[in-house]
Amino acid sequence: MDSFLTSRVVTDILGGLTNGAIYGLVALSLVLVWRATRVLNFAQGAMPMFATYLGMGLLSYHWPYWVCVGVCLVAAFAIGALTERVLVRPLYGKPEINPIVVMVGYLIILEAFAAAIWSTTPRSLPAPFSPIDWRLAGQPVGLSPFSLFEVVTALVVMGAIVTLFRFTRLGLQLRASALAPEVSRLLGVRVGRMLTLGWMLSTAVGAVTAILVASNFFTGLTPQLMDGIFAFGFIAAAVGGLDSPVGAVASGIALGVVLQFVGDFLNSNAIILVALGILIVSLMVRPNGLLTRSTARRV
Amino acid sequence: MSGTARRGALALVGLAVAVALALVLAPRASDAIAAAAVATVTAVAAFVGSLPAVRAEHPALARAALTVVLIDVVVFATAFLSVPTDFNLATGAGMAIVLLGLSFLTGASGQISIGNGAFMGVGAFATAIWANHHATTPIVVTLLIAVVVGALFGLLLGLPATRLRGPYLAGMTLAFAVAFPAILSSFSSWTGGDSGLQLPNPVTAPHWLVGLFRAGTPTLTTDTLWLTDIVMVVTGVAFFFMANLFASRTGRAMRLVRDNDVAAELVGVPLPRTRVIAFVVSAAYAALGGALWTLLNNSVSPATYGFALSITILAVIVIGGIGTISGAIIGGIVYAYSTNVIAWFVARTGLDPQGNLASQLNGIIFGALLIVTMLFSPMGIAGTVRHLRQRRSQRERG
Known part of the structure; x- marks a missing residue:
């Protein structure tokens, strides 16, 4: 039993679940924004990165860790709201490449500003729990207190989002605003506010992700922190379907596990290649994602 | 008469x-x-x-x-012109070819690629790899090989593009741009890994050109001039082909696909084929630009073709005017001179040139211009100029 637990396969699955939780969170934040406003947010990694710098910068003034995390979330809410109001709102109803280009510009500018203010030198964040694997009979099991914390946090965030959307009045208004803005407005829903709220939630989910990534991936906090993670998150969201939160989370976790095996049994360069291959094949088979129902397009 | x-x-x-x-x-x-x-x-x-x-x-x-x-x-x-100016112009011309391809993709299909820096890298490395194995191949043939390799990569990535709507193509090409460095290091025995490749035979000026110069002119001067002129001729030919394609039956069909794909399908335009052609052409043009950069630099380094280049390409063409031919030329000039202008600005304002702000100014300015252009004048400089001219001629006619 011991040798099984510490075997390569189990270690890979556990490590893959941890990465997959991160990919799932990024995918979820992309889906939240896509469903609310039909914008694929290419700055989805950069906005939370900025919020994380703002909040975690307070650590150097000896603020307690969890207070800094709270500040990160507040900053993320503010950045999300501001972005939607100022940058995204003028783009509704424009050709679909306009929001893409604007969000790429936003990505460039956020990363440049972050590097100008805080430099490109990685800043290490303290992990709230030990990142060293638990050992069983002297062998690492592929799971540390911190990675358990990551998975649990991801599950809690995903659960909270699902609960909010499925079981609350606010969630109903959020869904209604995304699906039928005109009808919702007639029924008295403040659609504009709901769209802003969608962006705020998505950026906050992103901030949680960014903090986890910066504390765990041995990279520390850098302006480009989320570029690679964003690519994996997008792949997960596209494979699962940009319209399906459950699909995004599920395919994020599956992607994490598959890629962990690829990295372990092939090599680290193959990880992104396999991910790209998965994306191409799945888009050819199901252009709108594996887990979305096909819908006729209105002409 | x-x-x-x-x-x-x-x-x-x-x-x-x-x-x-x-x-x-x-x-x-x-x-x-x-x-x-x-x-x-x-x-x-x-x-x-x-x-x-x-x-x-x-x-x-x-x-x-x-x-x-x-x-x-x-x-x-x-x-x-001086050697650095020539080199700068030729670099901008190579970029203008890449921009033209991207401009065509958007102008023809309404979609956008965030991965053209990686396609540029495909052409750049194809050139260097071929030259290292077949040192005697004429330049024209080497360039054509780079274009074909770029087109094949474009086809591979463009196959799903036939069915993609919305932002999926942008996201997929972004993933390609992020993955490209890993592709290069996976095949490091060919691509030279982190250090990249040198060309075995640098392009040198022919005797008749050297003969036009005063005896004792440095070979750097004549070689750079020869290379610059090769790049300019290739750029001219690339623009000529594209101008014809824009005006052709295919070009018109593609614009219809962009504006109303359902109508295009109803009048018999094959949508999937049209979309794939647009994507392959843009990839081939990007590869040609990258191949010219390899010739110009005599070498190729993987660091050049990272994610940042893909984003810069997008920024420059949007500022120049996406979907237009003149926008690609304007974008090429903007690219060629942006570094100089920013350096001048830094010196003028007394910023520390080694400081964080000065080194990030490029990104801040390009990012801001990109957003401002899209929000207020989505057709870029070329589109704005055209619009102003139309308004003036309307006013003159009364």
């Missing part, structure tokens, strides 16, 4: 003046002959291209003539 005669007379007078100037100003007979030859070709091309009959009946011929005139003027000018 008198119009033709007048144009002919004008071309002859211009030619006579140019030849006279060449005879008076050129220090040696060989210089005068070269200048006179350039002037003759330019005058003939300008005459042919300006004929109303040619412009109406044979637009492709008129475009060819315009291309010859432009190439002549640019090639003539590069002979008098």
Whole structure:
């Protein structure tokens, strides 16, 4: 039993679940924004990165860790709201490449500003729990207190989002605003506010992700922190379907596990290649994602 | 008919003046002959291209003539510019080809690629790898090979593009741009890993060109001029082909796909094929630009073709005017001179050139311009200029 637990396969699955939780969170934040406003947010990694710098910068003034995390979330809410109001709102109803280009510009500018203010030198964040694997009979099991914390946090965030959307009045208004803005407005829903709220939630989910990534991936906090993670998150969201939160989370976790095996049994360069291959094949088979129902397009 | 005669007379007078100037100003007979030859070709091309009959009946011929005139003027000018300026212009011209491809993709399909820096890298590395295995291949053949390899990569990634709507293509090409460095290091025995590749035989100027210069002119000067002119000619040819494609039946079909794909399908335009062609052409143009960069630098490094380049390409073409031909030229010039302008700005404002802010100014300015352009004038500089001219001519007509 011991040798099984510490075997390569189990270690890979556990490590893959941890990465997959991160990919799932990024995918979820992309889906939240896509469903609310039909914008694929290419700055989805950069906005939370900025919020994380703002909040975690307070650590150097000896603020307690969890207070800094709270500040990160507040900053993320503010950045999300501001972005939607100022940058995204003028783009509704424009050709679909306009929001893409604007969000790429936003990505460039956020990363440049972050590097100008805080430099490109990685800043290490303290992990709230030990990142060293638990050992069983002297062998690492592929799971540390911190990675358990990551998975649990991801599950809690995903659960909270699902609960909010499925079981609350606010969630109903959020869904209604995304699906039928005109009808919702007639029924008295403040659609504009709901769209802003969608962006705020998505950026906050992103901030949680960014903090986890910066504390765990041995990279520390850098302006480009989320570029690679964003690519994996997008792949997960596209494979699962940009319209399906459950699909995004599920395919994020599956992607994490598959890629962990690829990295372990092939090599680290193959990880992104396999991910790209998965994306191409799945888009050819199901252009709108594996887990979305096909819908006729209105002409 | 008198119009033709007048144009002919004008071309002859211009030619006579140019030849006279060449005879008076050129220090040696060989210089005068070269200048006179350039002037003759330019005058003939300008005459042919300006004929109303040619412009109406044979637009492709008129475009060819315009291309010859432009190439002549640019090639003539590069002979008098400094080595760094020539190099800078040629780099911008290579970029302009890439921008043209991206402009075509968006102009033809309404979609956008965030991965053209990686396609550029495909062409750049294909050139270097081929040259390292077949050192004697003529430049033209090497460039064509790079274009074909770029097109094949484009086809591979473009296959799902046939069915993609919305932002999926943008996201997929972004993933390709992020994955490209890993692709390079996966095949490090070919690509040279982190250090990249050198060209075994750098391109050198032919004897007749060296003969035009004063004895003792550094080979750097003549070699750079020769390379610059090769790049300019290739750029001219690439623009000529694209201008024809824009105006052709295929080009019109593609614009219909962009504006209303359902209507396009109803009138019999094959949507999947059209989308794939647009994507493959844009990838091939990107590869050509990258191949020219490899020739210019004599080497290729994987660091050049990272994610940042793909984003820069997108920024520059949007600022120039996406979906237009002139936008690609403007974008190429913006790219060539952005570094100089920013350095000048930094020196002017007294910022610490080694400081964080100065080193990030490029990103801040490009990012801001990108957002401002899209929010307030989505057609970029080219589109805005065209719009202003249309308004003025409308006002003049009353």
